[in-house]
Amino acid sequence: MDGPLNPYAAKPERRPAGYTTLRVPRSVADEDSGGFSSRRRPLRVWLNPEHGRLLLRLGFELCWATTWMGDANRWIAPVLGLPELPFVDFGDVLLRERPDGVHWKTGPLVDHAGGRPFAWVDDEQNELDRAYVTAHHPGRGLLHHVDPRIGLRDGDFRALADLARPPAVPRTVI
Numbered sequence: 510m511d512g513p514l515n516p517y518a519a520k521p522e523r524r525p526a527g528y529t530t531l532r533v534p535r536s537v538a539d540e541d542s543g544g545f546s547s548r549r550r551p552l553r554v555w556l557n558p559e560h561g562r563l564l565l566r567l568g569f570e571l572c573w574a575t576t577w578m579g580d581a582n583r584w585i586a587p588v589l590g591l592p593e594l595p596f597v598d599f600g601d602v603l604l605r606e607r608p609d610g611v612h613w614k615t616g617p618l619v620d621h622a623g624g625r626p627f628a629w630v631d632d633e634q635n636e637l638d639r640a641y642v643t644a645h646h647p648g649r650g651l652l653h654h655v656d657p658r659i660g661l662r663d664g665d666f667r668a669l670a671d672l673a674r675p676p677a678v679p680r681t682v683i
Contacts, residue, residue, distance in 0.1 A: 510573065510575035510577055510581055510585060511554075511575065511576075511577075511632075511657070512631060512632030512633070512655055512656075512657035512660070513630045513631065513632065513655040513657075513660060513661050513665070514556060514557075514560055514585065514589070514660060514661065515554045515555055515556060515660070516528075516555060516656075516657055516658060516659055516660035517554075517555075517657055518632075518656075518657035518658040519555065519657075519658050519659065519660075521553075524555055525555060525557070525659070525660065527557045527559060528555040528556060528557045528660075529555070529556055529557075529558060529588065530553060530554070530555060531553075531554040531555075531556055531584065531585075531588055532551040532552070532553060532554075533551055533552045533554055533584050534549075534551050534552075535549040535550070535551065535552050554584070554585070555660075556585065556588045556589060557589075557660070557661075558588060558589060558590060560589055560661055561586075561588075561589030561590035561591045562590060563661075563666050564589075564591070565590075565591070567666070567669050567670055567673050568673050569628065569669070569673060571591070571594050572594050572595045572596055572597060572621070573585075573594055573595070573596035573597065574596070574597045574614060574618055574621075574629060574631070575596070576599070576603065576604065577596075578596045578597070578598060578599065579596050581594070581596060582594060582596070597614075597617055597618060597621045599613070599614065599617055600617075602614075602616070602617060609637065610635070610637045611637045611638055611641045612631075612633055612634060612635070612637075612638050614629075614631070614633075615634075615638045615641050615642065616641070616645075619641070619642060619645050619646045619650075622646060622648065622650070624646065624647050624648050625648050626648045626649040626650065626672065627646075627648070627649075627650055627651070628650070628651040628652075628653055628669055628672050629650070629651070629652050629653065630653045630655055630661070630665070630669070631652075631653075631654070631655065632654065632655050632656065632657040634652045634654055638652055639652050649672065651668070651669070651672045653665065653668055653669065
């Protein structure tokens, strides 16, 4: 979510064209209320409402693969016009650095895909993640990097659409 949908690394004083600003209260460990607290400055999130329609048009089974987990349905989905989506529950591995250099999301995402073709759109993948997917996932997988300074662009949606197309079936000519 952050990076592809929310270009958080863009110039902070200049919201990208086509984006809207969302202010999300930061979650604070508050034993009394167990919820959001106004003691910290809200998180600024930039979202392009058009991205929801473009993602739905791809025909993928969409799911959130973000630290926001289920909160993405509360805060992000309505702005993008997305329905409530399943999310990958990262549980104990959330933000836990791995000693082998593979991103902490990679294993859970491969598990979630369950051998099905999948695309992981993020700003934090590397070659170790690609190698892990190749070694541990029997289906097609696309690890698509998005620059967090600019977010998703037309070329990114084209790359995802290419993965959504069924592979060409070889024909025998006699």
